[in-house]
Every structure is written in C-alpha cells, then in structure tokens.
Amino acid sequence: MKPYDNIKPRCLIVDDEPLARDVLRRYLLKLPVLELVGECSNAIDAFVFLQANEVDILFLDIRMPELLGTELIQSIKNPPKVIFTTAYKEYALDGFELDAIDYLLKPIRFERFLKAVNKALPGYENALLSNEPFDLEKKSGIDSIYLRIDRKQVRIVLDEILYIESDKDYIKIFTNDKMHVCRQTISSLEAMIDKHKFVRIHRSFIVPIDKIKSYTHELVEINKKELPIGKLYLNQFLKMVKS
Incomplete structure (x- = not known):
C-alpha cells in the first residue's frame, strides 16, 4: 500500500497486477484535478485502507486472489464511487448490480478512462478537459x-x-x-x-x-x-x- 496526500477528489487504485496499476497511475497524473491517495495490490489491503481513509473514486479490479473486487464492495457499508477495471466481460452484470459508475475492460484507453471519470464526477467536466490531459504528459515528466x-x-x-x-x-x-x-x-x-x-x-x-x-x-x-x-x-x- 502506498499512501499519498489527501486532496479532493481522492482516488484509490486496487489491482493485483503492477502493470495495470501503472496504467491507471499514469492516467491519473494527466488529470491534476484528481489526487491519488493510495494503491493496493489486493482487496484485503483495500478494505483496511478504506476503513481509515476517505476515498471519492475507487478504481477496482474484480478478479483478484482471496477476495474479489465485487465481494469487497459488498463488505463495505458506504463504499465510494466505483469504477471497475477488469479483463473479463462476464463480470459486467455483477458490477452494474452493485451500482458501479462504469466498467472498463482492459486494456483501457485514456479516452475511455476519461469518460468514466466524467461520469463519476458530474460538474468536473470542464475542469478535467481544460487541463488538456494529453499535453500534461510532458509537464508530468513521464519519460x-x-x-x-x-x-x-x-x-x-x-x-x-x-x-x-x-x-x-x-x-x-x-x-x-x-x-x-x-x-x-x-x-x-x-x-x-x-x-x-x-x-x-x-x-x-x-x-x-x-x-x-x-x-x-x-x-x-x-x-x-x-x-x-x-x-x-x-x-x-x-x-x-x-x-
């Protein structure tokens, strides 16, 4: 788990694949109006993190060892807004039955990621787009x-x-x-x-x-x-x- 400074809207990434976390982290860096407050490699660590930290958007993989992402959401009384990220289409129905904001299939393109964030944060559309996310890659130093x-x-x-x-x-x-x-x-x-x-x-x-x-x-x-x-x-x- 990697803690970060808390600034709204706060985002948490939960995925057992390091490469998948890398992609989402890279995308979040393109949107400075969002703040990454943590990363977890499994749902159990995420459960502990959510008990102690306030999160606005949860980017959540579904198929993980020991505890599924869908099971994690069912175990939380007041879950944050959830955007599921997975390589498996068959989990889509389960995700939407849990009132997920969106369901992103891997590999995730940035345009699709941005659309999901806009759905999760109505009213932030202008702030997100005004930052010209693609140009921000140069400013963020990702080389x-x-x-x-x-x-x-x-x-x-x-x-x-x-x-x-x-x-x-x-x-x-x-x-x-x-x-x-x-x-x-x-x-x-x-x-x-x-x-x-x-x-x-x-x-x-x-x-x-x-x-x-x-x-x-x-x-x-x-x-x-x-x-x-x-x-x-x-x-x-x-x-x-x-x-």
Whole structure:
C-alpha cells in the first residue's frame, strides 16, 4: 500500500497486477484535478485502507486472489464511487448490480478512462478537459515505464525505444543496444504509452513516430530495419505521420 496526500477528489487504485496499476497511475497524473491517495495490490489491503481513509473514486479490479473486487464492495457499508477495471466481460452484470459508475475492460484507453471519470464526477467536466490531459504528459515528466523482466521491474526509457514486437504472449522491446523480453500482450503495453508518440502499424508492431526514417504503404524503415504495415492499421498510421 502506498499512501499519498489527501486532496479532493481522492482516488484509490486496487489491482493485483503492477502493470495495470501503472496504467491507471499514469492516467491519473494527466488529470491534476484528481489526487491519488493510495494503491493496493489486493482487496484485503483495500478494505483496511478504506476503513481509515476517505476515498471519492475507487478504481477496482474484480478478479483478484482471496477476495474479489465485487465481494469487497459488498463488505463495505458506504463504499465510494466505483469504477471497475477488469479483463473479463462476464463480470459486467455483477458490477452494474452493485451500482458501479462504469466498467472498463482492459486494456483501457485514456479516452475511455476519461469518460468514466466524467461520469463519476458530474460538474468536473470542464475542469478535467481544460487541463488538456494529453499535453500534461510532458509537464508530468513521464519519460519511462517499468516492465517485469527476469523477475525484476526494469525501467524502459521511452525515447530509447526503436520498436516493439509481439511474439504470442511476449513482447520484445528493441533499443539501440539491447532487446528486452517481457511476458505481456502488445495491447496492454500500447495502453501504457503515449499514442501521440507511438503508433501501432501491425498487430505485431508498435513504432515511435520520431524514429521512422522512411515509409511506404507497405512498410516503415527504422534503424535500417523494415517493418510491415498491416492493412487494418494503414489509415491510422498515415493520419498520424501526416499530422
């Protein structure tokens, strides 16, 4: 559990996956009108935290060991506003029966996250949007992410990435002098990085826009490496590079 200073509206993240917590923390940093007051890796720690701390919005995973997120809400007399975050569609009905504000399926895109926050905080829409969340990434100093590699949380500097390749349940992150291998899906990593700096060009590849040396409608060239562009991704890719 990580305590933070209390400033309204107060937010708590509860998820047993470190990468999922990283994504939500990153998104919250883009919205300075919100305050992250804590993080818990399981529902039991969250229950203890909620007994001693006031929380306005709870970002809650459902499928966790020992105690489900839905069971946590049922055990609290006056729960905060709940936004469920999960990879499992089958829990949606249970979530809404507990009067959840919203139900976000992983990987969570920032636009969808922002929509859920707007629903949780009616009247805050103008304050949230006036901060231009995407531009805030530069101000917040987020220039790296941490990924679990060889049983360690390894810092990956975003500006050093040449491209990202998916290999079944693993991803390979190529930099100038190294390749990192991580057990993770490419879609979940895509949700963690700035979509204004990186673009998905294929179901198996993500590239940083500023590293592209040349491109056609079929491939991009980065550091003398040619990577294919999938037909489903071509229009979005062209829109990104031309803008």
